[in-house]
Amino acid sequence: MKLLIIDDETRTRELLKNYIPWDTVGIDEVETARNGLQALEIAMEHKPDIILCDIRMPKMSGIEFASQYRETDPDCPIIFLSGFSDKEYLKSAIQLKVFTYIEKPVNLNEVRDVVESAIRLRKEEQKRKEEERKLQEGYDHSLPYLRQEMVRRLVSNPESPHVIPALRSRETFLLPAEGPFTIAVSSLYWSPFNLPEDPGVTQLRILEAISSCYYFNEMKALAGFDSLNHLVLILPGEYGSTYRKGRAEIEDVFSELRVIAGPTVDIRIGIGQTVFSHKEIPESYRMASLACAYQYYSSGSKPIFSDALDSHAPVVTNWEEVRMMRDQLRKGHVDEAKRIVGEWTAYARKQRDLDILRLKDTYFQFLIAIMETAVQLGLAEISKDTERRYMWKEIDRIPSLEELEQYVLSFLDAMAEPSDDEAGAGSGKMREIMRYIHAHFHEKGFTIRAIADHVQLSETYLCAYFKKHSRQTIKEYITDTRMNKAKELLSDQNVKMIEVALLIGMTDANYFTTFFKRNAGCTPSEFRERAAR
Structure with a gap:
């Protein structure tokens, strides 16, 4: 706690500051001022918790000081020191909510006891305010x-x-x-x-x-x-x-x-x-x-x-349209599949179904047909329920019919034969994907989803796109990248086995051994022995 002593008499200031063991009552910092004007400057900077203030001083009296400082800190206990306990002084003290007053000449023990009481009051007030603040914070947090x-x-x-x-x-x-x-x-x-x-x-x-x-x-x-x-x-x-x-x-x-x-x-x-x-x-x-x-x-x-609102009517999945799309894709007629999606969008726009989840489900069925056909043609890996859920999440985030159509068409673009210009652009995208894999495959939390977010493609589209342009799945490419790095590290006899595992993104040494043997046909130790010969 901080104490400010204000008195125009040097002897009184020094007596109060140096001859009372303030640390025993909880005061760890004491400042002094010779008048109210100087005290205002000090108080504004140091923010005292308790103030001992003479009533009669040149330049600015204790009453004037207290009146001005109350605007800054209305709760600070102020203890007046005065040899003039007249009625006018008492009225001013009451109006300024002064803690108490001590008559001069001061008794050091009395001053210490009064300040100690003021400290208890100050702490109680601070505790009350803190409790009110926490209650208000709790209320503000729960209000929404x-x-x-x-x-x-x-x-x-x-x-x-x-x-x-x-x-x-x-x-x-x-x-x-x-x-x-x-x-x-x-x-x-x-x-x-x-x-x-x-x-x-x-x-x-x-x-x-x-x-x-x-x-x-x-x-x-x-x-x-x-x-x-x-x-x-x-x-x-x-x-x-x-x-x-x-x-x-x-x-x-x-x-x-x-x-x-x-x-x-x-x-x-x-x-x-x-x-x-x-x-x-x-x-x-x-x-x-x-x-x-x-x-x-x-x-x-x-x-x-x-x-x-104009007229609106429900849309219902046309399974014949879905079957036709699947047949066209199997024949390699991607443009015909796009035409089916375009016609469906024209129909959906005419119907204006206001059950947006039902509308999105019709496009989701087209997506499932596209992905299943891509798997059959070897352009994508087996579609799992988790990938279907991921596709639905992406569809659910789409804000308009136009963007929903473009999302489905992007999957068909991945199945189309690229033109020369598209092949060049595709090469740039593939380089970006591969650079990201090489830079981050060893990091905790590295996933295909992270790659997709980085290149701003959907995860499912990324997998199909990568398979089409590289003739291997993205998972196979990541595995190859990890295996090549592991073999390079194992060739250095000074690198410990657990360090090799960590450097390729695996925290479990046993799993690393299983992973390496499954892909290399031998354990990491056996590979290291062969490399050392």
Whole structure:
């Protein structure tokens, strides 16, 4: 703790500083000042925990000093020293919340005891503030979750008996007790190359930013993600699709969301019809969700209002089309397969199915047919369930029908015979892939997925692409790279076996031995003995 002693008498300052064992009461730093003016400068710099201050001093009195310093630290215990205990002084001391006062001439034991009491008070106050800070931090951290839970209840079961009583806490849930309300639903898309793959991480960041955003707090907007990972905003007020009805404010909401989400997140937003009671919120939410889904078919990303929805109908996988694609690929007719995808996209755009998961599943079936045919033709490895799940994850991140079509066509491009120009570009891409493998194959966490992210290709497409251009799988190439490095290291008798394993990316010496024998036909020790002859 720090103590500041202020007195215009040099003898008193020195007596108080040097003849009281301050360390025994918890004071480890003592500063002195000869008047209030000098004390202000010292206090601003050193931030004392306790102040001993004479009442009568030239240039600036103790009362004037305390009055000014209270603006900086309203809680610092101030102990006045005075030989003049008159009524006016006592009034000023009370107004300034002075801890106590000691009459001069001072008694050192009395001063020590009073300061010790002030220290206890200061510590209690600091402890109380720290507890309040932790409680506030806990509240601030939980606030986005509380609001999200309220959003989920309002869009699913607003007549739950717990909803209305909870909404009375306006500080927590912001919304007014009565409508009108307008619901906005946003779909968010991002690549794990730019942001964490786990949506919860990005969602929490966005919710915390909205919760602390002055704009949304002034608007009294309630935000949360629904069970489908859509961002839902419940906005107090009536907003429509024309600027006369508040379209400009909705565009401002959209702009604020884009700033909060950041440039690597693609946001689409749909606006439901205005409702006037809590029990109508689920219907507005449903319409806002449909309006948001409608944006999957548009090239722009401006807000779409539910009253702008045109006719829409479901799409269903056409298994005859899938079979035709498989047959065309087996014959090597990649262009015909592309034509089938293009026609399907034209059909999907006409239908405008607002169940986007159902739409994506039809393209996923085309992808499965492409990959199965690529395996049969020797252009890809056997497709596993894990690869199918990975392909679905990639499809789920695609924000528009146009990009969904391009994603599927990219797999067909991998199966087409490259032109001279494409072959040259392919050689450059292959060199980039191979350089990355040679630079990182020994590192912990090295995976085919890491290579795919680096060259910005899907993992499945990367495998097919590599097999087509090198006539071996990417896994075989990585194995060859590791084996060549292992043989080089084993030729040096000074390199220990475990060091060889670590240098090719394996932490288990037994596994390294199994791996080496499977690929070289002998154990690492046997290879080293032969190399030494």
